[in-house]
Amino acid sequence: MGAQTHGLNPTLADLDSVTNSHYELLGSFVGSSEIAREKIFYSYTRNINGFAAVLDEKEAADIAKHPKVVSVFLNKGRKLHTTRSWDFIILEFNGIWLRFKSSRV
Incomplete structure (x- = not known):
């Protein structure tokens, strides 16, 4: 749904407003905000404006x-x-090269 409009330091009310807008939008497609609350399992409220939900193909389309x-x-x-992953990471600190080795066999 794009970028957030609430700025860099949102209040709790701002974040709640974003989440409620997700319920309202999805609710308009699935019949009610209550059904939308059951379908949405995560609302992105800080940096992007969006949500993750369990939807069928028609709802998504x-x-x-x-x-x-x-x-x-x-x-x-x-x-x-x-x-x-840690087996091949080599880092430099104050001119000393550090290699992380896994303790796994």
């Missing part, structure tokens, strides 16, 4: 057509590619 909606996309699960 309908919302995507709304003029205030920037984008709608499917959140896909991702497979972990590595569990050994």
Whole structure:
């Protein structure tokens, strides 16, 4: 839904207002704000204006057509590619190169 309009130091009332606007917008597509509260599992209220919700394909397609909606996309699960990221990280501190080694076997 784009950028936030409340500025850098929002009040709790500002953040609540953003969340309520998410319930109202989604509620207009799913029948009520109460149903929207059940479907939304996270509201982005600080840096971006948006929410994450469990929707069927038709609901997502309908919302995507709304003029205030920037984008709608499917959140896909991702497979972990590595569990050994620290094995190859080398950092420099005061001219000394540090290499982190995993204690795993």
